[in-house]
Amino acid sequence: MADLLKALPAVKEMMAGLKSRSQSLALGGIQPALGILRVGERPDDLSYEKGAVKRCEQAGVQVRRVVLPEDASQEEVLEEIKKLNQDKGIHGVLIFRPLPPQIDDNAVCRALAPEKDVDGITSQSMAGIFSGSRVGFPPCTPQGCLELLRHYGIPLEGKRAVVLGRSLVVGKPLSMLLLGENATVTVCHSRTEGLAELCRSGDILIAAVGRREMVTADFVRPGQVIIDVGIHVREDGSLCGDVDFEAVKDIVTAISPVPGGAGTMTAAVLAKHTIEAAERTLS
Ligand code: NAP
Numbered sequence: 001m002a003d004l005l006k007a008l009p010a011v012k013e014m015m016a017g018l019k020s021r022s023q024s025l026a027l028g029g030i031q032p033a034l035g036i037l038r039v040g041e042r043p044d045d046l047s048y049e050k051g052a053v054k055r056c057e058q059a060g061v062q063v064r065r066v067v068l069p070e071d072a073s074q075e076e077v078l079e080e081i082k083k084l085n086q087d088k089g090i091h092g093v094l095i096f097r098p099l100p101p102q103i104d105d106n107a108v109c110r111a112l113a114p115e116k117d118v119d120g121i122t123s124q125s126m127a128g129i130f131s132g133s134r135v136g137f138p139p140c141t142p143q144g145c146l147e148l149l150r151h152y153g154i155p156l157e158g159k160r161a162v163v164l165g166r167s168l169v170v171g172k173p174l175s176m177l178l179l180g181e182n183a184t185v186t187v188c189h190s191r192t193e194g195l196a197e198l199c200r201s202g203d204i205l206i207a208a209v210g211r212r213e214m215v216t217a218d219f220v221r222p223g224q225v226i227i228d229v230g231i232h233v234r235e236d237g238s239l240c241g242d243v244d245f246e247a248v249k250d251i252v253t254a255i256s257p258v259p260g261g262a263g264t265m266t267a268a269v270l271a272k273h274t275i276e277a278a279e280r281t282l283s
Helices: 007-027 043-059 074-086 105-111 123-133 140-151 171-180 195-201 261-280
Strands: 034-037 064-068 092-095 162-166 184-190 202-207 225-228
Touching: 007 140, 034 043, 034 074, 034 261, 043 064, 043 074, 043 261, 064 195, 074 092, 074 105, 074 171, 092 261, 140 171, 140 225, 140 261, 162 171, 162 195, 171 184, 171 195, 184 195
Parallel strands: 034 064, 034 092, 162 184, 162 202, 202 225
Antiparallel strands: none
């Protein structure tokens, strides 16, 4: 049976460090705070919001929620973003997406102040990932994958990392972050030929494909470390990932479980980025 890369020990360690950083900020008169902007009541958003508020509380980050109705206009959403941008007491902003169809996602991403972009949605944050500059932040989910690998001491330098998925939220930023750690990165997508063979070639395989249990035994090999970013709800209400856990667990060396793996890291990273955004206001 593979080693389980559970998130909780990594989150606990992170929280201890964050608590002391937020206490240092408080001594200097800064209370780190996150603004959450939610439009509507999507169950996924509510569930993530609950987790985010809990982690922020543990880390010493205040949360201010701004909730608009599902039929809010683009002007209303942009107005709330403007207020959050101008509020000196708010250091980071999380905007739940996807937004309802009447709202232009690009306009929303453009409206957010890059220095408060703790979930990497602005073009300045994306540029920051490519250039390694300290503008904005990487999206929390890919950063969480990296933190999980780091916590468990999985070496990345010189290793072959295969990222299955190329979305702007996970796959692409993750591939850049892995490159930044000196891994040799292959990014796979829906047009990739010889997918299973490529996935097997990785020392580390990260599945962010959005297809329930697609990664089966023929995608993996002994010695591999697997991070499963996927989250799916089965018919019986239980959760599973993009990896068929039962099919691969006795083949690979280590795997992150679903739930309790990569997904659990995301909210912790959100708290971390918010504290870092507050610290950056001092420099
Ligand atoms: P997405 O936007 O749907 O992107 C999926 C990617 O997988 C695309 O690049 C797509 O390729 C590729 N793909 C789809 N079918 C494929 C196939 N049959 N073979 C090879 N590649 C294929 O998904 P996402 O937003 O990145 O999310 C990925 C997973 O992570 C989902 O399960 C999602 O629920 C989960 N997620 C978790 C968190 C969290 O834990 N906090 C956050 C975000 C997402 P093309 O580009 O060619 O279409």
